[in-house]
Amino acid sequence: MSVSRRGFLQGLGVGRTSHASAFIAARGHEEYVAEAMQQQGRNGGMQRPALPPGAIRISSNENPLGPGKAAIDAILGRFPEANRYPFNSSPLDADLEILLAKLNTAKRENVVLGVGSQEILKNAARVFMSPTKHLVIPSPTYGDPAGFAQNVLKYTVKSAPVEGKTLKTDLAALLPHVKGAGLVYICNPNNPTATINSAQEIKDFIAEVKKTSPTTAILIDEAYCDYVSDPGFQTAIPIALTTPGVLVARTFSKAYGMAGVRIGYAIGDAATVKKMAAYKMPYNVNTFGVAAAIASLKDPQHIKEEAARNKAVRDFTVKALADLGYTSTDSQTNFIFTDIGKTMTAAAFRDACAAKGIMVGRDFPPLEKTWTRISLGTMEEMQKATDVFRGVLKPSTTTSSGKGQ
């Protein structure tokens, strides 16, 4: 019996549980795909090292389990309409904007979608910066906005170090740089330090920036907000909705497990969002991403469970390293940032772990001599990874800057 291509694709949308688990099981091919991409030099310009069989990749702050079932079902269900432009199929990108607006007590004109939140971050630099309007960032932080501003737009970036002891973003230290700035970028929780600034700190900071430099825009990147367990954190979305020139960026790449689907958004007051929307590509988000995002937003329980799963893994990993004598910052994310400086640099740690099939994060200057970023995989992956860390780091007997054994 012959099965038409359309019939086959429609068939993907039914019997969903088994297809969903097949997709999750297919993650085992990740190494193969990474290697093939590297051989073809096609990884968005990034050269990934070939991964040994069975390697565990805990380097990119991805959700190790992928999207939830509702999102996978939604993606599979859209294949029969893959021939249609996003404005001719359903759901429409407008449907996602409307749902996001509703969930945040806002209007559709307060929301702009992006191909991941990277599109939002880049467009914020394009919209708000100029040769005379610089960017202000903490250091270290997520590198994309500063990299784009400096290397592509050739604009100025000014930074202030994170707090010495806690590695929290030092908002007070940023203030002297804000006068005349085009844009201030705050990542909350911050990548790579994994720490948060409290709702009150963010509120006071925004008020202070607006007082000192009223035309300066502020972008609060909340990529990891779904993983926060500290009750002192709150989204800055209500402030963004009522303060001109303030935007909050969000992504479906982290807790929602859709880094490969590429969908993010920003929320802010209508005039600020309109400026951002003018820079987006036509039909920037695709039907699959929109459908998956809508389905996930309608399944908040899944995100709750993902946050709880991640926290258990986070506590386990932080403790395993603490038992070896290595301190981590107060992580509120799906990665941890750990001081291994008394034994080795981040590069030496990375190479030693890679030789054992554990791929941990890259260097984060200016802290690369002492701190390493470890993304959190599944509990099983982290049990294997911490066994490797034990062999590589050895228990450290020193508590200050001397070398451990």
Ligand SMILES: Cc1ncc(COP(=O)(O)O)c(C=O)c1O
């Ligand atoms: C803080 C932060 N913001 C934004 C992004 C970009 O995410 P995406 O473009 O996948 O939404 C990342 C990616 O790791 C990140 O760590």
